[in-house]
Amino acid sequence: MIELPDDWRPVVAAARDRIAGHARVTPVGQMTLGGFDIAVKLEQMQHTGSFKARGAFNTLLQANVPAAGVVAASGGNHGAAVGFAAASLGHAAHIFVPEVAGPAKIALIKRTGATCHVVPGLYAEALAAARAHEAETGAMQVHAYDAVPTVAGQGSCFAEWDAQGLEADTVLIAVGGGGLIAGAYAWWGDRRRVVAVEPEQSCALHTALAQGGPVDVPVSGVAANALGASRIGEICYGLAQGRPAVTVPDAAITQAQHMLWQEARVLVEPAGACALAALVSGAYRPEPGERVAVLICGANPAPDPIAG
Template sequence: MTWKSDIEGAMALIAPHVLRTPVLTHAGLGLPYPVELKLEQVQHSGSFKARGAFNTLLSKPVPASGLVAASGGNHGAAVAYAAAQLGHRARIYVPEIAGPAKISLIRDQGADLVVVPGAYANALEMAKEYEVETGAMQIHAYDAPETVQGQGTVLLEWEEQGLQADTVLIAVGGGGLIGGALAWLQGRRKVVAVEPASARTLNAALETGPDTEVEVSGIAANSLGARKIGRICHGLAVQHGVQSVLVSDQAIATAQRTLWTAARQLVEPAGATALAALQSGAYTPQPGEKVAVLVCGGNIAPDPFQAG
């Protein structure tokens, strides 16, 4: 697969439909060095996932039966948003753990929403059944080439904006975002995978193989709660020797608060997970090593402006 040209092609396709998200370098995050931040939480639908959704919808014909997706929340919101913008029907399956804020966000986009008891895997099973029954096009949250290509545009765009870092820290759920980053960077910068200790999907797969399934829980589970890593991500992570680190829920909550108090960035737990690795010492840069953090999502629960 020609990742570089594919990601460049994805950027050309989606550019009219997504935001070019801001970057900043911040020296006040409780660390003895500045950190470059890419603020993908301000992307349409509140996360980077709009990129993969638009790339998928613009890359292939959509059947009359529309689209179907399973999601912990952010992917569903992105698919619902992209479908509405491009005039397609969408059925979204989400697990109960998605939470009221993300469920409301998806519903507000006009999608046909089904809330499923259990976890993401249960929602994915029902989405696959709907795909077979109706012929709707399945948009996988992370393990499809078009999705990974779309997410890879984050790093393409960041480099165009002048990324200086030697090392980029990225939170991992199913692996679409970090897979896209690895596909674009091709080893030119170090990439560190950061996961909650209670949802160590990639970490476990790097130890025992891509078919490893883990139990997931914790404050970031509705974004980083895939029980099995995507094969595309796993292959790229092995190829490029990704370093995998784990952080606690407490460390994630601390980083989430820091992003608000120090930088006035309101993010969900997943969006703070990569920074938590630096603050907690799960990853310690070498002297002179320049680091960057990808802030991936802002769909915080509960919605701070929701009445009642």
């Protein structure tokens, strides 16, 4: 059982202050995309191309890291973030990724200096291998999404966005294991409407909300290597009660990804365009006058567009 804070906002605020100078402050702005006027935060400009660096730094900066270093399971982005944070702070890191992570993300993890272990199967198999390494070596596990320091670190993104002057009634956020959106729920509570957006073929939160608790789900589709958690985190599930969640088809994710490049010259992987896909597909339809914001994240498409 995960021990949760009674009040999340001070925990998120402390994480924001703790990681200052380690995580980047990412830019915000207004864009018109596909006819929608939206506020955006370009979190794909974070270290290693995703918000994951926030949770990784927050976890390591308050931990007594053992001599064996840290270990993490990842679809790719979390592993790169943990590897980067560990190297920045002088710790060894072992990262376990499934084959579906793909060569671009595997190469990114290796560039951080971490030892990368490629595991047959999906994220669940990588997590099992990481836990075995933890038990064998005494390394510290850095969970990708279902841990209070991780969630609080991801929540710093939204505390930062508020400080940058966000004016929005509704914020659309992509969901994999749930660490990012849990950070949004933790920081905003009921102050803004937070809408969870998942791929139809990887929808652990949507399924959990329908069935009354986290359950294992099949994972596939264009965003599976980033949003492919087979089971939603307990923290996210608890915070998501009574909140809106939608799913989007792969075709809409790809369309949103192309739209970001063609109309704004913003290059993201499919997962990074998933939240925007809710507007593209009509899965989320704003009311007249509703101010909508979209978190853009995930800058590691495969293949790497400028590898070589």
